[in-house]
Amino acid sequence: MAEARTSTSTTTDGSPISNLAPDHLFSILLLLPFDSIVCFSMTCKKLRTLACSDALWESICRRDWGPTLVDALKSSYYREGEFPWMKIYNHVLHLDSVACHNLSETGGGEMVLPSPRASHSLNFVSDCLVLFGGGCEGGRHLDDTWVAYIGQDFRRRLRWQRVNSGSPSGRFGHTCVVIGDFLVLFGGINDHGNRQNDTWVGQVAGHETLGITLLWRLLDVDSIVPPARGAHAACCIDDRKMVVYGGIGLYGVRLGDTWVLELSENFCLGRWHEVVTQPSPPARSGHSLTCIGGSLAVLFGGRGLGYEVLNDVWLLDLSEGNGTWVELFYELSDIPDGVCLPRVGHSANLVLGGRLLIHGGEDSCRNRKNDFWVLDIKAIPSIRFQPIEGKSWKRLNSKGYKPNGRSFHRTCADHSGRYLYVYGGMMDGLIQPAESSGLRFDGELFLAELMLRL
Amino acid sequence: MSSSPPPSSAAASPSCPKKMIALRSSDGETFEIEEAAALQSKTLENMIDEDCAGTPIPLPNVTGKILAKVVEFCSKHAEPGVDDESLRAWDAEFVNVEQATVFDYILAANFLEIPTLLNLTCNVVADMIRGKTPDEIRKFFNIKSIFSPEEEEEVRRENHWAFE
Numbered sequence: 261m262a263e264a265r266t267s268t269s270t271t272t273d274g275s276p277i278s279n280l281a282p283d284h285l286f287s288i289l290l291l292l293p294f295d296s297i298v299c300f301s302m303t304c305k306k307l308r309t310l311a312c313s314d315a316l317w318e319s320i321c322r323r324d325w326g327p328t329l330v331d332a333l334k335s336s337y338y339r340e341g342e343f344p345w346m347k348i349y350n351h352v353l354h355l356d357s358v359a360c361h362n363l364s365e366t367g368g369g370e371m372v373l374p375s376p377r378a379s380h381s382l383n384f385v386s387d388c389l390v391l392f393g394g395g396c397e398g399g400r401h402l403d404d405t406w407v408a409y410i411g412q413d414f415r416r417r418l419r420w421q422r423v424n425s426g427s428p429s430g431r432f433g434h435t436c437v438v439i440g441d442f443l444v445l446f447g448g449i450n451d452h453g454n455r456q457n458d459t460w461v462g463q464v465a466g467h468e469t470l471g472i473t474l475l476w477r478l479l480d481v482d483s484i485v486p487p488a489r490g491a492h493a494a495c496c497i498d499d500r501k502m503v504v505y506g507g508i509g510l511y512g513v514r515l516g517d518t519w520v521l522e523l524s525e526n527f528c529l530g531r532w533h534e535v536v537t538q539p540s541p542p543a544r545s546g547h548s549l550t551c552i553g554g555s556l557a558v559l560f561g562g563r564g565l566g567y568e569v570l571n572d573v574w575l576l577d578l579s580e581g582n583g584t585w586v587e588l589f590y591e592l593s594d595i596p597d598g599v600c601l602p603r604v605g606h607s608a609n610l611v612l613g614g615r616l617l618i619h620g621g622e623d624s625c626r627n628r629k630n631d632f633w634v635l636d637i638k639a640i641p642s643i644r645f646q647p648i649e650g651k652s653w654k655r656l657n658s659k660g661y662k663p664n665g666r667s668f669h670r671t672c673a674d675h676s677g678r679y680l681y682v683y684g685g686m687m688d689g690l691i692q693p694a695e696s697s698g699l700r701f702d703g704e705l706f707l708a709e710l711m712l713r714l
Numbered sequence: 715m716s717s718s719p720p721p722s723s724a725a726a727s728p729s730c731p732k733k734m735i736a737l738r739s740s741d742g743e744t745f746e747i748e749e750a751a752a753l754q755s756k757t758l759e760n761m762i763d764e765d766c767a768g769t770p771i772p773l774p775n776v777t778g779k780i781l782a783k784v785v786e787f788c789s790k791h792a793e794p795g796v797d798d799e800s801l802r803a804w805d806a807e808f809v810n811v812e813q814a815t816v817f818d819y820i821l822a823a824n825f826l827e828i829p830t831l832l833n834l835t836c837n838v839v840a841d842m843i844r845g846k847t848p849d850e851i852r853k854f855f856n857i858k859s860i861f862s863p864e865e866e867e868e869v870r871r872e873n874h875w876a877f878e
Contacts (some may be wrong), residue, residue: 277815277855292838298876302848302869304859350875
């Protein structure tokens, strides 16, 4: 009988794991958190080569941050040969600064610019920035739509084009959400104090003579619609639906209801339904609701029924059945210095590295802030029954242009999650900040860039 | 000696109940496995298709000791009416073996293309690695480190970012 070829994997160095096929090793490593992978890479030379490879770490980046962010990084930083994914992972992990760039046109140009405003909507869709509506001096509403083409070069000065006015009707405190190549706008308040509950769909279009333009149309929805409101929050879920929560409804009453809009294939029809759950976040306005991937969204802050500024964090999960709201607890004493909650009228965007970037807004003393800080929410879905650790909160250093404190500004991030556009908002006037007559509406556009040493 | 042709569609249930496939390990042992269980392995599925049924299928890369366990695994996973929780518990017991055997399972699962077994065993090895320091990993898997002390120090310095 010939020498049987056995399937045992021991070899001369007595370690079966060193002799696993690279494919199997990759499959195993992809099941591990990044620090275990690094420990593994420190054991011996052969395993180090395998466990530090760009191919493996690109997969880890995709796994931890999602494919969109990784693809966008690749296209904006094309280089020959290797891409140092392990190093990039390290840098993103230790992100601690933003660099701000002022993109506003200074005087002297012939360009018409959007007037200063707050509680408008600002979105990044089809390579363009789109601005609509908002409130301005004297509490008047605006009904103009502005578009600026961005393309790939995020730091160049923008050319704003006013493409529309009158439709949708003027309003502020509405929401506008990007779903695919469409904008979905809902609600808002006009300057007669009337709250709306109409839904609009917008699409960027090329026009031969006018260049880029935006087409709005009223969405055909069923008879079931959410009660009219403004100062609510909304986000896109599952790349296909829109969730709306809270806001100020009829007679100025703050709401605490959750609604989901489902759109047909071609965005011609929409169906609203209410999500009723126990528990559910207390009613509020001026809060933020941000999709953190798939069917999950994070709610933060706002102003509650007793006019108090809130600092609670809630997770909405619409993946199964009706949906659930879970409050994410944390110890205030665990929060590092410099991160000051509560907030209302702030902005919260999902950025690089799976973090929620929060900027500005008002604190409990009506001071308008200009700070940037992040909440690391990657771990949240899996540890929803444990408190958020103190180290999940981090204040970012701000370099370059120093923006003024603001509230009810609007922000939007690009696909890579590295750049955040910030426009407008209310600022403290020259007199007492607490008096409304001391309000200033801001018309500046700036860019906050997450600093990566690439 | 069976002269009837094997069922034409390997994905459908066998035409007669409890049709048995014969397998031969590298060290000459023969095992019988139900067709439904054998279909857990893509390799076997292809071989059955090719009208090899009747003669024992030779598997030169798998010893009798491991093949016996693989047959047991496939048979359990082909059993109807087993709920998820019981199967998970059974799987946990199945891989509760010494380290070397787990790696043998990985090689066999790869050769025979059994995705469920491969997935299970990769998770077991990941569990062995998770949370251990480099020293602990070396000790556990008997890895000989051939870093010089200077290289060792450099590696430690380069990777401190992961542990801050």
